[in-house]
Amino acid sequence: MSTTSPDLSVELTGQNKDIAVVRLTRPAKRNALSDGLILAIRDAFQSFADSVRVAVIDGEGEHFCAGLDLSELKERDAGQGVHHSRMWHGALDAVQFGPVPVIAALHGAVVGGGLELASAAHIRVADDTTFFALPEGTRGIFVGGGGSVRIPKLIGAARMTDMMLTGRVYNAADGERLGLAQYLVPGGTALDKALELATRIATNAPLTNYALTHVLPRIAEQPADHGFMSEALMAAIAQSAPEAKARVRDFLAGKAGTKVKKA
Template identity: 60%
Template sequence: MAALVEIEQDGELLFVKLNRPQKRNAVNDALILALEAVFSDMPDGVKCAVLHSEGDHFSAGLDLSELQERDIIEGLHHSRMWHRVLDKIQFGKVPVVAVLKGACVGGGLEIASACHIRVAEASTFYALPEGQRGIFVGGGASVRLPKLIGMARMADMMFTGRTISAEEGVWMGFSQYVTMAGEGLEKGIELAKRIAQNAPMTNYALMHVLPRIADSSQSEGLLMESLMATIAQSSPEAKQRLTDFLEGRAKKVGQ
């Protein structure tokens, strides 16, 4: 398992690298469970993770060469395993910046969509080939992707087998940033360092509370917002940061 996912800590950042380039980082059970191990046991001192990949592709999706014949219950448990693992990325201890390149397809796109910020190099392309293979997504795409790009666009991809380029993807919502080839990791590190400087309570709220507000009714969402705002501004770190700003020791917006 360690060979499939390599980790390296550099101060407050944890680098998590998919390491199956000979298979275009296609995801088998061992790789997905290796990701679970990493995000279940985050090293002390880490404030942001950068998920990237070895080789020319982020991930070509589920490794169909290792696809087993499963009955209905086994298939259900397999899908729920993916849900469990990707929830640990989305709702884990630290924000995750994904650096994408080449294929970000099927299960690879499901992994990327569980991250909080996505940086795509110009070579990146997105697809959901499950529709052309007679199957349906099972790793969370039907829940996460419509929130990023809209239900109609996801349905189009599955109905037609459409492939989305990096440039299309940034305005559609697949990624927040696009870089030139070879510059994605540098941009990902820049963003991760900025995120690591935030107050932990703010990052927690963005990871755990904001998605639930978005899924709530207006009245429930507004109540959660009020509770989270009160908790966040009551923390000693928030009070110190506000004092620093008022007394001119903090950067102003745009600086």
């Protein structure tokens, strides 16, 4: 696979070419997000090959992503500002609600728009060089890429408010403890861990993966009685799939391992 942007690469890997590694390739700019790069991310996540079952987002160089490319920041009237923000929303929605689960391999700066991008992934792996920050508050601007919705779901509104009011920076260990990442690994190994997880996830039934990335977040937003009904409907749909039936038959026949894999 290829993209039309020099700032983004897409590589298929895995035994069956079932893992797409989407890499930001602006290391000289600490992978800062230009409008062109945001649109390239959107296009990549909307055009995966049929073989792809999991995607990994990575950043080339010393940093995952240092946020918005401030060299592109320009004056906009209110209407233009709304449309610009909505363009980001559409791109990051393509990450969160695209066809496959997404793992972010984090290292170095995960700042501003970089944290917004990471928060659109379903799993975040941080190595011990990672640091998290939201400097928009101290720069007189506000998050515009969906961070005000996604990040409080990870760490709570009070902590996000503190980060933006004070410029507070969290290191990798504190970020993992608070929920900005689910895994903490030694420096230089985030991508390896992300690929290990992706290889495992790629063996799941695609419909179950889809339910976990599309339905579960919506159930979490619903009143309990609505959530229970959504759960019942999704459970019925998932278990009725031919692949699910075959997996259950194999399990009952002793053809599938029962050992739980360690994280």
